[in-house]
Amino acid sequence: MKIAEGIIEIEGVVKRIERSLIPGVVIITIVCDDITVKMDLMRKLLVFDEGDKVSITISRERPNYEEGKDFVAWGYVVSKKKTREVSNGNVRITSKLLISLWGYLVILESVKRDDFLNSFSYMDKVYMKIRRLS
Numbered sequence: 001m002k003i004a005e006g007i008i009e010i011e012g013v014v015k016r017i018e019r020s021l022i023p024g025v026v027i028i029t030i031v032c033d034d035i036t037v038k039m040d041l042m043r044k045l046l047v048f049d050e051g052d053k054v055s056i057t058i059s060r061e062r063p064n065y066e067e068g069k070d071f072v073a074w075g076y077v078v079s080k081k082k083t084r085e086v087s088n089g090n091v092r093i094t095s096k097l098l099i100s101l102w103g104y105l106v107i108l109e110s111v112k113r114d115d116f117l118n119s120f121s122y123m124d125k126v127y128m129k130i131r132r133l134s
Helices: 115-119
Strands: 002-004 007-019 025-032 036-042 053-059 071-087 090-101 104-110 125-132
Touching: 002 115, 007 115, 025 053, 071 104, 090 115, 090 125
Parallel strands: none
Antiparallel strands: 002 007, 007 025, 007 053, 025 036, 036 104, 053 125, 071 090, 071 125, 090 104
C-alpha cells in the first residue's frame, strides 16, 4: 500500500459485482486493508470478476498499462469529506474521497484512516487503473 501526495496504490479483493438500476451498469465493491472502494461502471468494461485480487492505482500521472488487460480511465476529484454517525453512544467517522470518471463514480472510504484524503485536491485530474492480480 502506498499513499502519498498525487498517488494511491492499494490491493484488494473484489467482494461484489451487483446490477445497478441503470441498464448495463454494475456496482463494484473492492475491499482493501483499511479502505473500501465502491464504484459503478459499464459491465462491458470489466476486466475482473468477483473474488479476484486486484491492484488499484489512482494518480495524477497516466499509468503504464496493458490495453485489453487493465481498466484505465481518467476523471476528476469531486469531493473529500468526513461523515459522522452516532449509534448507541458510539461515534463513527468515515472518510470519503469521491472521483468522477466521466459520470461513473468511484468512492474510497475508510473508518480507520483519513490520510488518503490528502493525496489529491478538489478538481485534480486523476487516472485510475485496475489490474487483476489473480
